[in-house]
Amino acid sequence: MSENMKKTYWLDKAENKKKIFIGLIIAAILVALPDFLSLLGILYETHPYTKVEEIPAFYGIYAALGLLVVISVAGFIGRFLTVKEDYYD
């Protein structure tokens, strides 16, 4: 058991976390790319049902905004609604 405690995991190193972060950014650019390419008619054609989907990388932008909204609203209401764990006891 004690041996286990000392073992360092890949995630424990700071530079690996950075690698993940950079990897995420690259992945984001990669998945956004087809939308822009399709504007030029390269790679594939989109079949938007709605107007908003015609915005390039609409899903990505919507996800980013949506997440910010969730986090900020949650942080905001958390100030009023947070109570001690044993509040009801």
Next chain:
Amino acid sequence: MNALFSQAPILAIVIPLMGAPISALFRGAVLPWAIATMLSAASFWFSIDLLVHVNTVGPISYELGGWEPPWGIEYVVDPLSAFVMMVISGISTGVLLYARESILKEVSTDRLGMFFAAYLLALAGMMGITITGDAFNIFVFLEITSLSSYVLISMGERTDRRALFAAFQYLVMGTIGATFILIGVGLLYAMTGTLNIADIASKFDAIAHTTPVRAAVGFLIVGVAIKLAMFPFHIWLPNGYTYAPSIITAFFAGTATKVSVYLMIRFIYTMFGEDFSFGEIPLTSMLMTLGVIAFLSMSVVAIFQDNLKRLLAYSSVAQLGYMTVGIALASEMGLIASITHVFNHAIVKTGLFLTVGAIFYMVGSTYIKDLAGIGQRMPITSFAFVLGGLGLIGVPLTPGFVSKWYLVQAALERGDMVGYGLTIAMLISSLFAVIYVWRVVEVMYFRPAPEGAECKEAPLSMMIPCWIFVIAIFYFGIETSVNIGFAEAAASFLMGGAK
């Protein structure tokens, strides 16, 4: 239709009627009983035949001696009468199966021939009342039944001398009741010139407003009410049931009052017609008031009884209250409830009285205080009583529940305060039933048996019929197509212009 069956209506009555003198000729413990049982079973068989025939083909009219009605006497088998006949002969057969050993303890052997003769006469009379389509015939059969039942009840004198006086009281009341019916029939004859019920019914509306007819209606209803032991005419019933021999109590509890209920329905729905009965004269309020008082008040009386047979007798009066209310509701649903309850209560009460008879056979008493610890001493019998008691209370899965369910539906169908009040009253009365049944069960199971009491069940010849009834209780509580089905057929026949 084969030759034998074409005579079934008359055979169902004549077989027990002719069996009576034959039985009277025999001596000994077994022969008269065997004759009575076989003849009753034959009668039962014909009744079932008739019931099936009526419900598949249609009503039968049987002309006695080939004289055409309305001049001759007509026997009418319609869904209602066939159903009641089936109940009567069925109960009678069940009770007789049980009777052999039970009766030896209560009636001396040299009288058994006469005893079973009277029994068969009573059976024939009741069957006759049900089947006949002739108003005067009803009186005759009624008296045949009554006279033999006075005798049968008085037979209980060997175990309790009060049976004699109970029989006498019944004789006085019964005679008055029957004579009232006789007067009523006479008045109707004076106005219509006919005795055939269907014929009277067809002429009834034209003369319904006349004084003699109104008086006839009064006589007939009060007369039947006495025979029906409708509250407060029930005074003869508790003593009669209490002191009669066990099997006679069981037999009458399942049949005698039921026949009167049949008569009540026949008079009100067939002869007078529902428009007259409930529209012109306030029969609804009269019967309903008495019925409600009956099932409330008599249930309370039952709670306070110290004799088990008497307790059950009062409970019978209460249950008759339900049937009266069902009739008084003047709806098809109410009529179904009433007719079903005739059947349901008959098997439940007969079953209960048979178990009580078995207890009496072993213990020699039906006083509740003497029943302490019976639950341990006679476990099978006691359990049969508990199951029967559940049927009496009207627990779901028992027929008592089925008929109460229909009665409540009929009451709610009215949709007024009376209907709701009636429902509440029925619930309260069921609660009383729980109390009086529980009182007995408590003594049976939770009081210690007296020292030195032996553990022994009644003989098998008694136990098996008891349990046949108990099983029937649950069978008909779950598989309701027999009781409900035939009751529905009868009710829709009556409401659908039998007139």
Next chain:
Amino acid sequence: MIEGLNPGLILILGALLVPFTSGFIRNIYVLALPIIGLYYTWSLGLGSFGHVEILGHTLILTKIDALARVFGTIFHIAAFAGLLYGLHVKDPQQHVATLIYAGAAIAAVFSGDLVSLFSYWELTAISSAFLIFASRNERAFNAGMRYLIIQVTSGVLLLAGIALYVAQSGNMDVAPMELGSAASWLFLIAFGIKTAFPLLHNWVQDAYPQATVSGTVILSAFTTKLAVYALARFFAGEDILLWIGAIMVIFPVFHATLENDLRRTVAYSMNSQQGFMVIGVGIGTELALNGVAAHATVSILYTCLLFMATGAVLYRAGTAKITDLGAVYKSMPLTAMFAVIGSLVIMAFPLTAAFASKSLILSAALDGKMVILWLAMLFGAVAVIDNVGLKIPLFGFFKPGEDMGLQEAPKHMLLAMGVLSVLAIGIGIFPSAFFQILPYPIEYHVYTASHVVTQLQLIIFAALVFVCCVKFNMYPKPQDTLTLDFDWFYRKPLKKFAINLGLLINAGYLGFLRMSQAVIGWFITKARETHGGQGLLSRTAASGVAVSIVMLLFGVTLLLVY
């Protein structure tokens, strides 16, 4: 008789034998029951069986159509996985409750008449409460009582609805109804409570985390999905459900973000996912109902999987609070892996089941030109990426820190999670095979290039923003706190009010009791006087008296008759 046997009864009746088994035999036995049930269900085929006439109404004991069969199938699977997960439990009460609960849910799905539906509906409520009580602590007991009260309320409303409906229509069959009559509103509210409509939802987050480790898994699978089934059965295409569903998708996500307890987090996001199904029912087209059935199935898979993974942590670490946990993955790598799989599924990552099922409902919304609803659902999908897809694994399992020195989850738990993972990924890889059991025939291609790309955009951008927020400390820090929800109203002021009211009522009641005792006492005395032994109504009357009574009543009758 056996011919019309409702498949759910196999589990319900089978449960009664559980107390008579023990050890290995019991394990085999409880696991065999759902398998037999599932086999029986499919061997019956489609149709209705077991018509019973009772008091003038026809009961249809078993009615299997394609919609019911999807739910029945996944219920059997969930029961199997849940029981497998709970094999370590030595308390037969939990096994019995689980089997009865699962059986009742299955039986309810296959009920062909309202009376049966109601009976099983109530049975699920009562049996499931025992899974909460089984925690055997005071908090769980209180939560269980609140749960039971709410569930039984739903049952009572349903009963009232059924009574009204049968009185009005005289029909007892389970069949779609129009929203309008009082009866239909009672139905909707009864279903709504169990579906956890907004403001009716608190029992989910209140009770689920209080149940036992395996109890929560079981609870999450049945009640809410049964309610979705009922909605789909009775109210498909009802417009009001669209808006209820939209609110339902959005409403719980903020609480899920704030929540510290892993299991409560899952409970909140499950609530949000229910909203997808409610919207699907509201749309009511064939595609949408397919989506509802598919998403209910998939949602059971991943919700159970996540509750199992978090439950395993609770089982080993004794807590499931983010603040109390360290780097769980170091000692429980397999459990962590299953949690990640669960998260990927709930995120609707390509090649997982939800990728197929969620898109059905989204497409149905777009087909119906319901853009706002579509945006709301998309928002819900983003939110669930945040508060379950990323938060659970990152905060719950992959926190930086020391090894906690825990043991890996027991083998049967891992096996149960494995079963669900394989199903969830299998459906994701072969969606068309799964689509064949859906209620309506379907022609739908899941893996188009644009679908994969857009979904990846959604997930990766959300992940990026999430990581940024955490990095720059913008993400609300998990704290050892509670977040008040709507239930505050009935657990605080309403409680105080109720207690005071209760005291008042109690005082009044005592007074009333004393008074009625006196009245009843008087009645009994009177009854004894008149009805008892020698009382007026009980003693043997002389025949003279009897005859006078006859004459008196005859007179009265004559008067009445004239």
Next chain:
Amino acid sequence: MFFEHYNYWIFVILLMIGLYTVMSRSNLIKKMIGLSLFQTAVFLFYITLGKIEGGTAPILMEGEDVLYSNPLPHVLILTAIVVGVATTALGLALIVRIKETFGTIEEDDILRMEDEQK
């Protein structure tokens, strides 16, 4: 009014006397007498029904317009008379047995003895 229908009135009066006797007498034999009277009243009623003024006995006679009394009620009442006799006989037999076991035929005494037996 009275004399026109005197036979009906006698029927009613006899009926009342009979019932009153049953009601008011404690002696069982007197009760039986009352009961018989009550029944006899009904016999009279039926016989009256069949009588047609100026009618003869219903025996076929020569001639066109012979008026016959209605024979049917008379036949019927024959049955009722038999029933009445049977009732009376049975009642009296019961009274004999009551006298033998209770030692009295007074209803009040019997009821008192029954109450004591409880």
